[in-house]
Amino acid sequence: MQKISKGFYLGSIAGVGGLGLIFIIISNLIALGQDGEAAAVFLIPGLLLSIYAGVIGIMLWYKAWSAIQDGNARTTPGKAIGFLFIPLYGFYWVFQAYLGYAKDYNAYIKRHNVSAQDLPKGLFLTTCILTVAGIFTAFIPIFSSIFSLVSYTIWIMVMMKVCDALNSIAGVADTNMVIEQELDVQVSGETKTSGMAITSLVLSCSGILIGIFGAIPGAILGIISLKKINASQGKLGGKGFAIAGISVGGFMTLMGLIVLAVMIPVLSVSRAMSDKATTMANMQAINTAVMVYELDKGRLPQDISELTPEYLVEMPIDIWGNSYVYTTTGADEFEIYSLGSDSVAGTTDDIYLVE
Numbered sequence: 098m099q100k101i102s103k104g105f106y107l108g109s110i111a112g113v114g115g116l117g118l119i120f121i122i123i124s125n126l127i128a129l130g131q132d133g134e135a136a137a138v139f140l141i142p143g144l145l146l147s148i149y150a151g152v153i154g155i156m157l158w159y160k161a162w163s164a165i166q167d168g169n170a171r172t173t174p175g176k177a178i179g180f181l182f183i184p185l186y187g188f189y190w191v192f193q194a195y196l197g198y199a200k201d202y203n204a205y206i207k208r209h210n211v212s213a214q215d216l217p218k219g220l221f222l223t224t225c226i227l228t229v230a231g232i233f234t235a236f237i238p239i240f241s242s243i244f245s246l247v248s249y250t251i252w253i254m255v256m257m258k259v260c261d262a263l264n265s266i267a268g269v270a271d272t273n274m275v276i277e278q279e280l281d282v283q284v285s286g287e288t289k290t291s292g293m294a295i296t297s298l299v300l301s302c303s304g305i306l307i308g309i310f311g312a313i314p315g316a317i318l319g320i321i322s323l324k325k326i327n328a329s330q331g332k333l334g335g336k337g338f339a340i341a342g343i344s345v346g347g348f349m350t351l352m353g354l355i356v357l358a359v360m361i362p363v364l365s366v367s368r369a370m371s372d373k374a375t376t377m378a379n380m381q382a383i384n385t386a387v388m389v390y391e392l393d394k395g396r397l398p399q400d401i402s403e404l405t406p407e408y409l410v411e412m413p414i415d416i417w418g419n420s421y422v423y424t425t426t427g428a429d430e431f432e433i434y435s436l437g438s439d440s441v442a443g444t445t446d447d448i449y450l451v452e
Contacts, residue, residue, distance in 0.1 A: 099267060100263075100264045100267045101157075101160065101260060101263055101264060103257070103260040103261070103264070106153060106157050106256060106260055107253070107256065107257065107260070109149070109150055109153040110150050110153055110154050110157070110252075110253065110256050111253045111256070113146050113149055113150050113153075114146065114147060114149075114150025114151070114153075114154075114249070115150075115249065115253075116146055117142070117143045117144070117145070117146025117147035117148075117149075117150060118143070118147065118245055118246070118249055119143075120139045120140070120142055120143030120146065121139070121140060121143035121144070121147065121245075122242040122245065122246070123139045123143075124136045124137070124138075124139040124140035124143055125241070125242055126242070127139065137361050141357075141361075148309065148310070148313055151310070151314070152313065152314055152317055154256070155178055155314050155317075155318070156317075157256065157259060157260070158174075158177065158178060158194070158198075158259075159174045159175075159177075159178055159293070159318075160174075160263060161198060161202075161259050161262070161263060162174035162177045162178075162198060164263055164266055164267075165198075165201055165202055165205040165266070167205065167208070167209075169201070169204065169205070169208065170201050170205075171193065171197050171201055172193065172194075172197070173292040174292065174293065175291070175292030175293040175294075175295060175296035175318075175322075176292060176296065177193075177194045177198070178194070178296055178300075178314075178318070179292075179295070179296030179297075179299045179300055179318075180193075180194070181194055182299070182300055182303045182307065182311050182314075183299070183303070188229050188232075191225050191228050191229060192222075192225045195221050195224050195225050195228070195255070196218060196221045196222050196224075196225050198216075198221070198259075199216040199217070199218045199220075199221040200218065202215075202216050202262055203215045203216055203218075205266070206265070206266065209266075209269050211265065211266050211269050212265075213262065213265035213266060214261075214262075214265070216258055216259075216262055217258065220251070220254060220255060220258065221255060223251055224248075224251055224252060224255050227244075227247070227248040227251055227252075228248070230244070230248075231244060231245065231248050289332065289333055289334065290333075290334045290335040290338070291322045291325065291326055291333045291334065291335035291338065291339065293318055293321060293322035293325065293339075294318075294319065294322040294323070294326065294335035294336070294338035294339035294342060295335060295338050296315075296318055296322075296342075297315050297316070297318040297319035297322055297338065297339055297342025297343070297346070298315070298319070298338045298339075298341050298342040298345065299315070300312070300314050300315030300318060300342070300346070301315030301316060301319065301341075301342045301343075301344075301345035301346035301349060302315075302345060303315070304345070304346065304349030304350070304353065308349070308353045308356075309349070309350050309353035309354065311349070312345070312346045312347075312348075312349035312350040312353060313346065313350050314346075315342050315345065315346035315349075316342065316343050316346025316347050316350060317346075318342065319339045319340070319341075319342030319343035319346055320339075320343060322335065322338075322339040322342070323336065323339040323340065323343065326339060372416050372438075373448060375416055376415050376416065376435045376448050377448070377450065379413040379415065379421065380421060380433045380434070380435065380448075380450040381450065382409070382413065383401065383404070383409070383413065383421055383423065383433055384433055384450055386404045386408040386409045387404065387408075387423070387431060387433075389408055390403070390404060390408050391429070397425050397429065397431055398423075399425070400423070401420075401421065401423035415435045415436070415448075417435075417436070417437070417438050417440060419435065419436050419440050421433055421434070421435055422434050422435070422436065422442065432449070432450075433449075433450045434447055434448060434449040434450065435447065435448040
């Protein structure tokens, strides 16, 4: 195993992934202001950048587990990654995949007398806890944003440790994996089914539940496993699993992108209709207050502020944070309207009260 490029993995995971996370957080904050279109502008690139970083993270984690496969590791690289995506079971498996790796790596370097630093189990345990907790807080926008930043910072620290750990055992890992493969061939003479190919199919199928977050990694692992199977000279089987993983993953990815392309405009239109309905309801309340004021005073209010607090407890503002515009157009005629999302009068998005 050759030494890996720490700069590449940190740039991809910390740099690209961090930028994606920032975009998603901005999208969440904009969504709180009920501006769906503006939120989507940041959400889509944020998701794409995060998916890229996630795929690179999967590749690094696969390399990490592959490097310590001397017959004593608690799991295979394919299972270590694939089982994380199994609903509910993944909550348990995250401790095996992350904390378990730190334990197995530390045992590995002792077993082979490698001069390398132990991985800090406390840091990996913290990552496990934050990963599980992050799933339960994902639907609380403000808290989730803050939590994600903290969690991602810890995750980057873990990735740095993993990169250093892999480079510390680069030469030793090659030697031990070769020995193990030779022994397996001599003793059994059997063809092994690629665990990565099976994982590829499992991940791709999980796209039914988790969409492109399972389908894309599944398709990528399928391509990698197919190359390994073809290069193994008959020592690895599972070509059918790999092809199925690529096919299902590609199909689920395509369907996921189509759903996103359809749903984003639909949600945007739905949000716009809801915003207009809320605006009309507020203006109707102001209209009623103006008419009651006219009955009591014998005249129309000169300014909308005259309605509070006797006729309106407080002056409503539209969902874009602007005051409603009230103007008199005659002795007993008036007009009420909202400036709309652009907050500029006289533009096409102005919303007028129509009776």
